[in-house]
Structure formats: structure tokens, C-alpha cells
Amino acid sequence: MSEVTIAVEQRNEFGKGAARRTRRAGQIPAVLYGHGSDPKHLSLPNVEFARAIRENGHNAVLTLEVAGSGKELALTKTITAHPIKGYIEHVDLVLVKRGEKVVVNVPIVVSGDAASGALVSQELTEVEVEAEAMHIPEQIELSIDGAEIGTQLHASDLELPKGTTLVSDPETMVVNVSEASASMEEDSASEGEEPAEDEVSEEA
Known part of the structure; x- marks a missing residue:
């Protein structure tokens, strides 16, 4: 299974309006959770994330370079797409560790x-x-x-x-x-x- 590195940013604004602004900026609102840690609200680069999923499948291990917070390994749990226009509205990511069974x-x-x-x-x-x-x-x-x-x-x-x-x-x-x-x-x-x-x- 391929491993893909993506630079992401943490989000500090929430709600529908903030999500729309994030998408207009070419980013995808996302949440990273798991291993008992507090959820992290992130912005994924739309083009890079879509390419990673297209080329490597939904089970690609993502190395997230979180600005100001180091690196995290994650799997894509859920991708929510717009029912008509088809663009990605939101992504749920789950933390994983090397050697962990999933x-x-x-x-x-x-x-x-x-x-x-x-x-x-x-x-x-x-x-x-x-x-x-x-x-x-x-x-x-x-x-x-x-x-x-x-x-x-x-x-x-x-x-x-x-x-x-x-x-x-x-x-x-x-x-x-x-x-x-x-x-x-x-x-x-x-x-x-x-x-x-x-x-x-x-x-x-």
C-alpha cells in the first residue's frame, strides 16, 4: 500500500460559512481523530488529496504534515461528496500507527x-x-x-x-x-x- 505525504493546516473556524470559505480557498474541511486524542480540525489541499485517492485508493496511508504540529499517519475513513456537483465537501480521517492492525x-x-x-x-x-x-x-x-x-x-x-x-x-x-x-x-x-x-x- 502506498504512503502519501500531504501538507495540511489546522482550522480554527467552524460552521457552514467557514466550510464554504475553506472550499473556496481550494481546501477541504477535514477532521482527524482516534487513539483517544482530541479531534483535530484540518484543511486538506483539494487537488493533492483528490490525486492521492485517485492514484492510490481510499486505503492509502496519508502522512499529514500538520503546520505547527508535526506529522501524523492517517487513513481516510469517510469522504462526503456533494450529491449533485460531486466535489468533496468533507473528509473524516482516523489516526493509525506503524504496526497497528486496522x-x-x-x-x-x-x-x-x-x-x-x-x-x-x-x-x-x-x-x-x-x-x-x-x-x-x-x-x-x-x-x-x-x-x-x-x-x-x-x-x-x-x-x-x-x-x-x-x-x-x-x-x-x-x-x-x-x-x-x-x-x-x-x-x-x-x-x-x-x-x-x-x-x-x-x-x-
């Missing part, structure tokens, strides 16, 4: 091709695991190469990196391989259907 969600990437005539449904896109903070896997790959119709793969079938343990229910289905022909023919037939003449409205 529980996070890691993306599942399905690779390979199932047997001919099979329809592959990925039922689970990420899995909850426990890992050392500085060694969180970026993703967990699940191969379905050659999987026959009727194959079902569960969380317990995932090959986790050394030092990573499964937290999600091991019986949770990740991939279901079923017969594609029936559903594909039905979809194909429905796509080719044209409405009957008596079904067409004659209203002006």
Missing part, C-alpha cells in the same frame, strides 16, 4: 474467463479484512479462469496476502457462474420485439 474494505478484482456459455455475476465488489496499516492490499484478485457453470465462489475462497485476515462472513458469495444461454436468448428476443399496432397510442 479493518478496511478492499476491492475484489475478478480475472480470467469462465467456461463457454457461462454467465458470470459478481455479487460482492469489496471485502472487509484486517491488515497491518502499512501493508493494506490495494486489491484482492479472484481468478475464475475455466470456472464451470454452477460454480459459486465465496469470501472464504479469496487468497489473501500474508498478514491479512478475513473479517467479512466467509459464506458471503463473491461470484456466481450460471448458464448464460436462456437469459441471453430472452434478452435478445425482447430487444427485437416491436409493439403491436393496437398497442400504439393514437392520441394526438
Whole structure:
């Protein structure tokens, strides 16, 4: 897992008006908490934080260089985005220490091709695991190469990196391989259907 350094500032103003001013200045309001310490209200540089998440994923370990307060290691807990415009409104960060075990969600990437005539449904896109903070896997790959119709793969079938343990229910289905022909023919037939003449409205 990548480690990214970001210079941040402490915030002394609070409330909606202060948050809007922070965002207009190209910063993201954030709160850093954990390990029993008092929460720290921070401003994250918008461009640098967005790039770190885009390039390294939500589980990237952030080294926060807090102006006047030294460095802190943190993980992104929650990102709140504007429901319409999509920009980041607020970020919750949690303190971590080197060697500390943390529980996070890691993306599942399905690779390979199932047997001919099979329809592959990925039922689970990420899995909850426990890992050392500085060694969180970026993703967990699940191969379905050659999987026959009727194959079902569960969380317990995932090959986790050394030092990573499964937290999600091991019986949770990740991939279901079923017969594609029936559903594909039905979809194909429905796509080719044209409405009957008596079904067409004659209203002006």
C-alpha cells in the first residue's frame, strides 16, 4: 500500500460559512481523530488529496504534515461528496500507527474467463479484512479462469496476502457462474420485439 505525504493546516473556524470559505480557498474541511486524542480540525489541499485517492485508493496511508504540529499517519475513513456537483465537501480521517492492525474494505478484482456459455455475476465488489496499516492490499484478485457453470465462489475462497485476515462472513458469495444461454436468448428476443399496432397510442 502506498504512503502519501500531504501538507495540511489546522482550522480554527467552524460552521457552514467557514466550510464554504475553506472550499473556496481550494481546501477541504477535514477532521482527524482516534487513539483517544482530541479531534483535530484540518484543511486538506483539494487537488493533492483528490490525486492521492485517485492514484492510490481510499486505503492509502496519508502522512499529514500538520503546520505547527508535526506529522501524523492517517487513513481516510469517510469522504462526503456533494450529491449533485460531486466535489468533496468533507473528509473524516482516523489516526493509525506503524504496526497497528486496522479493518478496511478492499476491492475484489475478478480475472480470467469462465467456461463457454457461462454467465458470470459478481455479487460482492469489496471485502472487509484486517491488515497491518502499512501493508493494506490495494486489491484482492479472484481468478475464475475455466470456472464451470454452477460454480459459486465465496469470501472464504479469496487468497489473501500474508498478514491479512478475513473479517467479512466467509459464506458471503463473491461470484456466481450460471448458464448464460436462456437469459441471453430472452434478452435478445425482447430487444427485437416491436409493439403491436393496437398497442400504439393514437392520441394526438
